[in-house]
Amino acid sequence: MRVERLLEDFSAGTVAALARVVSIVENRRPGVDDVLGSLHGRLGNARRVGITGPPGAGKSTITTLLTREYRNAGQTVGIVCVDPTSPFTGGALLGDRVRMERVALDPGVFIRSMATRGSLGGLAAATREVTDVLDAFGFDRIIIETVGVGQSELDVARTADSTVVVLVPESGDSIQTLKAGVMEIADIFVVNKSDRPGADRLRSDVKLMLGLRKGSSYANVPAHHGVDLRRATKPVPAASEKPLPESADWTPPVLRVVAAKEEGIAELGESLDSHFRYLEVTGELRGRRRQRMMERVVEVVERRMHQRLWNDRPAKQWLENKIDELEAGSVTPYAVADDLLSAHGHLVRGPSA
Amino acid sequence: MRVERLLEDFSAGTVAALARVVSIVENRRPGVDDVLGSLHGRLGNARRVGITGPPGAGKSTITTLLTREYRNAGQTVGIVCVDPTSPFTGGALLGDRVRMERVALDPGVFIRSMATRGSLGGLAAATREVTDVLDAFGFDRIIIETVGVGQSELDVARTADSTVVVLVPESGDSIQTLKAGVMEIADIFVVNKSDRPGADRLRSDVKLMLGLRKGSSYANVPAHHGVDLRRATKPVPAASEKPLPESADWTPPVLRVVAAKEEGIAELGESLDSHFRYLEVTGELRGRRRQRMMERVVEVVERRMHQRLWNDRPAKQWLENKIDELEAGSVTPYAVADDLLSAHGHLVRGPSA
Numbered sequence: 001m002r003v004e005r006l007l008e009d010f011s012a013g014t015v016a017a018l019a020r021v022v023s024i025v026e027n028r029r030p031g032v033d034d035v036l037g038s039l040h041g042r043l044g045n046a047r048r049v050g051i052t053g054p055p056g057a058g059k060s061t062i063t064t065l066l067t068r069e070y071r072n073a074g075q076t077v078g079i080v081c082v083d084p085t086s087p088f089t090g091g092a093l094l095g096d097r098v099r100m101e102r103v104a105l106d107p108g109v110f111i112r113s114m115a116t117r118g119s120l121g122g123l124a125a126a127t128r129e130v131t132d133v134l135d136a137f138g139f140d141r142i143i144i145e146t147v148g149v150g151q152s153e154l155d156v157a158r159t160a161d162s163t164v165v166v167l168v169p170e171s172g173d174s175i176q177t178l179k180a181g182v183m184e185i186a187d188i189f190v191v192n193k194s195d196r197p198g199a200d201r202l203r204s205d206v207k208l209m210l211g212l213r214k215g216s217s218y219a220n221v222p223a224h225h226g227v228d229l230r231r232a233t234k235p236v237p238a239a240s241e242k243p244l245p246e247s248a249d250w251t252p253p254v255l256r257v258v259a260a261k262e263e264g265i266a267e268l269g270e271s272l273d274s275h276f277r278y279l280e281v282t283g284e285l286r287g288r289r290r291q292r293m294m295e296r297v298v299e300v301v302e303r304r305m306h307q308r309l310w311n312d313r314p315a316k317q318w319l320e321n322k323i324d325e326l327e328a329g330s331v332t333p334y335a336v337a338d339d340l341l342s343a344h345g346h347l348v349r350g351p352s353a
Numbered sequence: 354m355r356v357e358r359l360l361e362d363f364s365a366g367t368v369a370a371l372a373r374v375v376s377i378v379e380n381r382r383p384g385v386d387d388v389l390g391s392l393h394g395r396l397g398n399a400r401r402v403g404i405t406g407p408p409g410a411g412k413s414t415i416t417t418l419l420t421r422e423y424r425n426a427g428q429t430v431g432i433v434c435v436d437p438t439s440p441f442t443g444g445a446l447l448g449d450r451v452r453m454e455r456v457a458l459d460p461g462v463f464i465r466s467m468a469t470r471g472s473l474g475g476l477a478a479a480t481r482e483v484t485d486v487l488d489a490f491g492f493d494r495i496i497i498e499t500v501g502v503g504q505s506e507l508d509v510a511r512t513a514d515s516t517v518v519v520l521v522p523e524s525g526d527s528i529q530t531l532k533a534g535v536m537e538i539a540d541i542f543v544v545n546k547s548d549r550p551g552a553d554r555l556r557s558d559v560k561l562m563l564g565l566r567k568g569s570s571y572a573n574v575p576a577h578h579g580v581d582l583r584r585a586t587k588p589v590p591a592a593s594e595k596p597l598p599e600s601a602d603w604t605p606p607v608l609r610v611v612a613a614k615e616e617g618i619a620e621l622g623e624s625l626d627s628h629f630r631y632l633e634v635t636g637e638l639r640g641r642r643r644q645r646m647m648e649r650v651v652e653v654v655e656r657r658m659h660q661r662l663w664n665d666r667p668a669k670q671w672l673e674n675k676i677d678e679l680e681a682g683s684v685t686p687y688a689v690a691d692d693l694l695s696a697h698g699h700l701v702r703g704p705s706a
Contacts, residue, residue, distance in 0.1 A: 033687040034687075036685075036686075036687065037685035037686075037687040037688065038685075040682060040685040040686065040687075041682035042682075043682070286680075289680070290676055290679075290680055293676065293679045293680065293686060294672065294673075294676060294679075296686040297672060297675075297679070297686045297689050297690050297693070298663070298672075300686050300687055300689075300690035301662070301690045301693060301694060302655070302658075302659060304690055304691070304694055305655075305658050305662075305694065305698070305701065306655060308694075309654070309658075310651070319647065319650060319651075320647075322650075323643055323646065323647060326643075326646045326647075326650070327639075327642070327643055327646065329393060329394035329395075329396075332389075332390035332391075332393040333389075333390075333393065333646060333649040333650045333653050334386040334387075334389065334390040334393075334653055335390065336650050336653075337650050337653035337654045337657055338657070338703060340650070340654060341654060341657055341658065341661075341701055341702055341703055342702050342703055345658070345698075345699070345701040345702035345703070346698070346699060346702060348658065348694055348698040348701055349694055349695050349698035349699060350691060350694055350695055350698070
C-alpha cells in the first residue's frame with residue numbers, strides 16, 4: 001500500500017516524505033486520520049515554542065534568529081508560520097522572507113507556511129496537526145509563529161509548550177490596549193525594538209500588569225471548545241521528578257530584544273530553556289500535553305459528527321425539504337435543528353455502531 | 354414569564370428591550386434559542402450591508418457617512434461592528450469612535466460592537482444572530498462593519514445582502530496581494546482615499562481583475578461549514594417579479610471615495626440601491642436569504658450536538674478515563690473519538706428522541 005510506503009520513508013527521515021505527509025494533513029486528504037493515528041505514538045519529543053504578537057512586531061526575524069541559535073546548539077528545527085491576515089496584507093514582508101529562506105536552505109530546518117482554510121476543522125486544528133507531524137518526524141524544536149489576531153493567540157498557547165508574546169513600543173499607546181487573554185497566554189514577553197523610545201515604559205507596564213496577575217497562567221485560559229477537561233489534566237509530575245511546591249509559580253520574564261541588531265536572542269533561548277525546565281519539574285508539561293490530547297479528541301469528535309451527518313444524503317435532503325417552511329416563517333431554524341437531530345442524529349455513531 | 358414580557362417590549366419598539374435581547378444573544382444566555390426562534394417570523398425587512406477591508410481603510414468613517422445618508426432619507430439604521438484584531442490593536446481609532454458616537458446619539462440609530470468570543474458558536478455566528486435581532490426589531494438598514502481578517506470576509510458575505518470591500522492605495526503594492534476569496538465576495542468595491550497617489554492605478558487594477566472574473570459571485574463562495582446546499586438555494590424569483598435572463602450578471606462597480614472629505618458617499622448609497630434591485634429582480638435575494646436560513650440550521654445543529662454530547666457526565670468521564678492510554682500512546686485520538694461516538698453518540702438525538 002502506498003501510504004505504508006510513505007510512512008516508511010517518513011520514519012527513515014526522508015524530507016520528501018515529510019513534505020508529502022504535511023500536505024496530506026494540511027489538505028485533509030482521504031486517510032489523513034489513519035496517517036495521524038500512526039504517528040501518535042511518536043509524539044512528545046520536540047519542545048514546542050509559540051511566537052505571537054501584532055503585525056510588524058518582528059516575529060519572523062525573531063523566529064529566524066532563534067532558529068539559528070538552536071542550530072548552533074546542534075538542534076534540528078521545524079517552523080510553522082500562520083498568518084490569517086493574508087487575504088488583505090499578503091503576509092510577511094519581502095525582507096523577512098529572504099532572511100527566512102536563507103535559514104530554510106539548512107537541511108536541519110523545515111519551514112511550512114499554513115494557508116487559511118475553511119471553517120471545517122479550521123486553521124488552528126490544521127496547525128496543531130502539522131505541528132504533530134513535525135514532532136513525530138523528530139525535530140528537536142518546533143517554532144509556531146502566528147500573527148496575533150483574535151482567537152489565534154489562545155490557539156497558539158494550546159499548541160505550544162512555551163508561548164512567547166512579542167510587543168513593540170509603537171504597537172499601542174500602552175499595555176492597556178492588550179486584552180486579558182493575551183496577558184494570560186504569555187510564558188515569556190519580548191519587547192522588541194527595545195532601542196526605540198517608549199520601550200522602557202512598555203517593559204515596566206508589562207511588569208506592572210504581571211504583578212497584578214496571580215497564579216499560573218495556563219489554568220486560566222478558557223477550556224477549548226467549551227469542554228472543561230481541567231479536572232483530568234491538572235499538572236502531573238513525571239515519575240522520575242520530584243514536584244515543586246505549588247507556590248513555585250512561573251513569572252513571565254519581560255525581555256529586552258533588538259532583533260534587527262541580533263540583541264537579546266541568546267537570553268530568549270535561555271528563558272525558553274528555564275521555562276521548559278519549570279514545566280518539567282512542576283509536572284505542568286505533562287499536564288499541558290495531556291490536555292492537548294484530550295482537546296484533540298474533542299476536535300476529532302466534532303469533525304466526525306459533522307461529516308457523518310452531512311455526508312448522508314437523506315439528512316441533507318430532509319433539510320432541503322424544510323427550506324420553504326423556513327422561508328415562510330412557519331418553522332424556526334431551532335425547531336428544524338432539533339427535528340433533524342432527532343430523526344438523523346443516530347448517524348454520528350458511525351458505521352461500527 | 355419575564356422573557357415574554359421582554360419580547361412584548363421588544364415588539365413595542367423599546368430600545369432598552371432591544372439592548373437586552375442583543376445581550377442575551379451575544380452572551381448565549383439560557384433560553385437564547387427560544388428568543389431567536391420567536392423572532393424568526395419577523396426577519397426579512399432590513400437590507401443588510403456588509404463593509405469589510407483592511408485595517409486603516411476607513412471603514413468606520415464610511416459606515417458613519419452612509420448611516421447619515423440613510424438617516425437623511427428617513428431610514429433607521431442598525432450597526433454591528435466586528436473587530437477580531439482587538440486583542441492587540443484595540444480596534445478603531447479615537448477619531449472614528451467620536452464620529453460614530455455622534456451618530457449614535459440619534460434615536461434612529463443603534464450601534465453594537467461585538468467582542469471576540471470562544472470557539473463554540475464563534476464570533477461569526479454571534480454576528481449573524483445579532484443582525485437577525487436588529488432585523489426583527491424593524492431597522493430599515495443594517496450595516497455590518499468588519500475588519501478583513503482571514504475567514505471573516507466570507508462570513509460577512511453570508512450575513513449581508515450586499516458586501517462592500519473597501520481598499521486604499523497604500524494597502525498593498527497592488528491588487529495581486531488580495532486573495533481570490535476577497536474578490537469573489539465583493540458586490541461593490543470602494544477605493545477610499547482616492548485623492549492619494551496610486552488610487553487610479555488601484556481602481557484600474559481592480560477593474561482588470563473583475564474583467565477576468567466571470568459569472569455571479571456568490572455561487573463561487575465555498576459552502577459554509579463544508580455543507581453544499583447550493584442545489585436548494587439557487588436564485589428564486591419573488592412571485593411578483595419577472596426574472597431577468599440568466600446572462601444579466603452583476604459587475605461590481607469600483608467607486609471613487611474620499612471619506613475624509615465626504616466625497617462619493619451618495620454614489621455608494623446609489624450603488625447599494627442598484628445592487629439591491631438587481632438582487633430582487635433576479636431572485637438572488639431570495640436565494641441568498643434561503644441559503645442563510647439553511648446555514649443557520651447547520652450552525653444550530655453543530656452547536657446542539659456539541660452541547661448534548663459534552664454536557665453529559667458519562668461521555669466526559671469516559672473520555673477522562675482514556676487519558677492515560679492516550680498518553681502512553683496505546684490508543685490514538687482518532688480511535689478514541691470513534692469509540693466515544695459509538696458509545697455516546699446517541700446523545701445528540703436529544704431528550705425528545
